[in-house]
Amino acid sequence: MGQMIKVGMADLKICKAPDALTTIGLGSCIGIAIYDPSTKISGLAHIMLPDSTAIRNNSNIAKFADTGIQKLYDDMIKAGANKARMVAKIAGGAKMFEMPGGAASGINVGDRNAEASRAMLKKLGVKLVAEDCGLNFGRTVELYSETGEYYIKAVGKPVKII
């Protein structure tokens, strides 16, 4: 295996084989992994919020599902990924605290993040092949460009590979 490249919160990166991408401790955020098996070009975005148009403060495009996934897709195409072959896997979108929360608050944002991520992938024509979203625990994810395997690690749970 090559290098393990870290993707921060509200951040996105792409890599080529044999490198891998990781983001640590996804809570309500979503880790969107896009993979092209023909070139092994891989991308991972760690988005925090569903919709950049709903928020005034939207300069960091990696923070939002709509603009973040678009940028990840564009970067991968630019790097030579094959549009028709790209597939996506998503993880995260947990509800860390069982708080009741109104629509305006960020407390139940996990479900909306997952929904917005699915919608954006669909809009770009990237097939969503697997997901591990929701529930009430944090997830660390790793995307391996050699295989396209997406590892999901949670506290006290066996590693899940999707």
Added chain:
Amino acid sequence: MLTLNEVNEKYFDVLKEIGNIGAGNATTAIANMLGLRIDMSVPEVAFLPVEELGGAIGAEDEIIVGIMLGVEEDIDGSMMFLMDMQSAHHIVNKLMMRPDDYSEPFDEMDLSAIKEVGNIIAGSYLSALSGLTNLTIAPSVPFVAVDMAAAILSVPAVQFGIFGDNALMINTEFSDDLGIKGHFILMPEEDSYAKILTALGIPV
């Protein structure tokens, strides 16, 4: 209207004062509860980019305890109190009268005890805020999570991220024989910032 970043700068000193008084109140309350003499360090207020919040109190994948409460009445929002596992075990062992090296995973009773501690600490900070502003502020029931720091801190990161680029956190150290390190985050809804600042006589 000020941006949240500008509001936060004004808010910084206020939060420090809330931290001082609140931690003082909390120290007294916890000392009474545990029957210990507890000293408190002068709290620090950290003002940091939202993206860095996940790693602000230690490694991103370190398991920590987070207690979250809603804030109601004159202002709306939520608040969080965070402790490392060692501090949480220490408090629970004191409360449950167990030996201090006991470190089995928390059971339901332990989690209730942690919630209660969170309640007391949150209440202490809120009464400090309430006293300074003359606003009526009440906490909701507490919720607890034991998980990776980055996952727990993603909750306040999202709250702050909706309005701005920075987050504010009060770091306090309560020390008795072993030491409890805690971090407090107050997350008002956007219009509640204005209410707090106005109540303090700071023009918004």
